[in-house]
Amino acid sequence: MGYRYEMRFSGSGGQGMILAGIIIAEAASIYDGKMASQSQSYGPESRGGASRSEVIISDEEIDYPKATSIDAMLAMTQEACNKYNKDIKKDGVLLIDSTEVKNAPKGDYKVYSYPISTVARDELGKIIVANIISLGMIVELTKIVSHEAIEKAVLARVPPAFLDLNKKALQLGFERARDLKPLP
Amino acid sequence: MAEKKKKFMQGNEACSEGALYAGCRFYAGYPITPSTEVAEILSVRLPKIGGVFMQMEDEIASICAIIGASLGGAKSLTATSGPGFSLMQEGLGFACIAEIPCVIVNVMRSGPSTGFPTGPSQSDVMQAKWGTHGDHPSVVLTPATVQEIFYETVRAFNLAETYRTPVIVLYDEIIGHMREAITLPEAGEVEVIERKKPTCKPEEYKPYAQSNGSIAPLAAYGEGYKFHVTGLYHAEDGFPTNNTKLIGEANERIVNKINKNVDKICINEEFYTDDAEIGVVAYGVSSKSAKFAVKEMRKKGVKAGLLRPKTIWPFPDKAVNKLAKQVKAILVPEMNLGQVYYEVERASRGQCEVKGIFKVDTEAIHPNQIIEEIKKFA
Numbered sequence: 001m002g003y004r005y006e007m008r009f010s011g012s013g014g015q016g017m018i019l020a021g022i023i024i025a026e027a028a029s030i031y032d033g034k035m036a037s038q039s040q041s042y043g044p045e046s047r048g049g050a051s052r053s054e055v056i057i058s059d060e061e062i063d064y065p066k067a068t069s070i071d072a073m074l075a076m077t078q079e080a081c082n083k084y085n086k087d088i089k090k091d092g093v094l095l096i097d098s099t100e101v102k103n104a105p106k107g108d109y110k111v112y113s114y115p116i117s118t119v120a121r122d123e124l125g126k127i128i129v130a131n132i133i134s135l136g137m138i139v140e141l142t143k144i145v146s147h148e149a150i151e152k153a154v155l156a157r158v159p160p161a162f163l164d165l166n167k168k169a170l171q172l173g174f175e176r177a178r179d180l181k182p183l184p
Numbered sequence: 185m186a187e188k189k190k191k192f193m194q195g196n197e198a199c200s201e202g203a204l205y206a207g208c209r210f211y212a213g214y215p216i217t218p219s220t221e222v223a224e225i226l227s228v229r230l231p232k233i234g235g236v237f238m239q240m241e242d243e244i245a246s247i248c249a250i251i252g253a254s255l256g257g258a259k260s261l262t263a264t265s266g267p268g269f270s271l272m273q274e275g276l277g278f279a280c281i282a283e284i285p286c287v288i289v290n291v292m293r294s295g296p297s298t299g300f301p302t303g304p305s306q307s308d309v310m311q312a313k314w315g316t317h318g319d320h321p322s323v324v325l326t327p328a329t330v331q332e333i334f335y336e337t338v339r340a341f342n343l344a345e346t347y348r349t350p351v352i353v354l355y356d357e358i359i360g361h362m363r364e365a366i367t368l369p370e371a372g373e374v375e376v377i378e379r380k381k382p383t384c385k386p387e388e389y390k391p392y393a394q395s396n397g398s399i400a401p402l403a404a405y406g407e408g409y410k411f412h413v414t415g416l417y418h419a420e421d422g423f424p425t426n427n428t429k430l431i432g433e434a435n436e437r438i439v440n441k442i443n444k445n446v447d448k449i450c451i452n453e454e455f456y457t458d459d460a461e462i463g464v465v466a467y468g469v470s471s472k473s474a475k476f477a478v479k480e481m482r483k484k485g486v487k488a489g490l491l492r493p494k495t496i497w498p499f500p501d502k503a504v505n506k507l508a509k510q511v512k513a514i515l516v517p518e519m520n521l522g523q524v525y526y527e528v529e530r531a532s533r534g535q536c537e538v539k540g541i542f543k544v545d546t547e548a549i550h551p552n553q554i555i556e557e558i559k560k561f562a
Binding site: 022025029030036038040042062063064 | 190301358362363475476479548550551
């Protein structure tokens with residue numbers, strides 16, 4: 001019997017949510033040998049506006065590319081969090097960037113909160129790698145793809161001059177999620 | 185080895201790869217969301233292999249440029265979305281009557297007019313058939329996966345060359361921007377049909393000569409064959425005619441060269457239709473929701489089945505009629521307010537109930553919406 005694992009990356013346009021979706025889907029399909037499809041929904045603005053990317057991972061052909069019942073979701077803004085948390089399934093995972101998301105939603109799923117953007121800016125000096133830290137955290141929390149696969153996928157998608165920075169960001173994500181407990 | 189060739193790519197990227205595989209060497213277009221990536225990729229790739237990429241001033245010029253390039257012997261392509269497709273209609277009719285092979289990709293977005301540029305829709309299906317005036321041939325392919333966009337783009341070029349007619353590849357924003365792992369075939373693995381060239385002496389060449397429905401070879405400008413091309417009805421030599429007999433014959437011929445080959449052109453996927461009691465007819469993105477729904481229903485023992493046309497025009501009358509004979513009802517989910525629905529109703533000839541499931545809020549049809557409708561007939 002085939003499984004269907006659904007993920008949603010949501011935030012505001014320009015935060016790299018679509019790229020995060022592409023990277024994890026690529027990690028699953030190219031480097032981990034699973035089936036994956038990535039789709040996106042965005043507005044006409046190049047920055048701002050709600051942006052989301054959805055990834056389905058399975059061991060069989062994926063028919064419907066959109067999320068129906070979400071296993072894991074990332075929310076980088078309050079707006080995205082409020083708008084998109086409804087479809088998370090029971091015992092699913094929601095990771096929120098507490099830099100932006102001040103009101104964590106309550107549901108029958110686990111909410112993990114971490115100041116992702118703040119850490120990206122203060123510890124790595126670049127807020128743009130917040131999406132890569134998030135990827136590391138979500139992989140650590142869900143184990144949906146292997147560390148090796150996600151690292152290969154990240155390095156294949158980022159500009160050569162920023163390989164080290166992104167590698168660090170991913171490792172930081174793994175570490176910070178390791179002992180993170182869900183909100184009570 | 186096969187694993188190494190797997191590439192994770194977007195629908196629009198697969199379209200560009202398919203065009204290159206089919207031998208496309210000329211692209212003219214005006215970038216428009218959600219088709220822009222086709223132009224973006226070909227603008228990088230075509231010049232590297234001796235092809236031509238031209239960004240035009242608008243979509244009217246774009247289709248005229250690909251018609252001209254095709255007359256020059258190049259397999260040519262343009263890609264657009266609703267607003268641009270509207271502007272292309274006159275040129276499309278010209279390619280139909282002048283019998284010039286070319287491929288037009290329309291990645292559908294919400295309309296009418298500028299609509300919602302980044303939102304998907306399936307509302308240009310009738311425009312793809314009837315957008316240009318006059319009775320004309322229509323060949324429109326509706327792929328539903330990234331891999332299929334590749335193959336159907338290759339098939340579009342093959343059909344264009346075989347029948348000397350424009351062919352439209354019609355999909356939507358979701359499939360155009362969706363990414364999946366696909367395998368690109370090696371050269372020679374998939375058939376690529378080349379244009380038939382004349383073998384007669386240039387002075388004997390008749391660009392529209394025909395006997396028994398055959399299609400005349402098309403010479404390329406610059407190879408010594410001089411001939412006239414016009415949007416007026418024309419005789420075998422290509423020059424305008426007001427002979428009513430020739431006009432009638434020519435119009436019937438350009439339509440019938442497609443209609444008489446429906447069985448070769450129409451390809452469908454049948455999914456659990458053998459013993460189906462409730463049918464779903466869906467194409468493109470909505471067929472993805474439908475397949476999900478049919479699978480779920482089958483798990484619960486409900487005999488639902490999906491007929492998915494990969495060629496939407498000419499319409500697969502036979503397959504729909506056959507399904508209508510055996511089922512209680514056919515559901516037609518589509519991201520418009522009812523287009524293919526009426527075709528299914530017509531082709532079903534009253535043999536079963538036909539019900540549409542329509543959605544135009546730019547979100548994909550949720551499988552549950554189809555499941556609820558299937559349950560009503562179970």
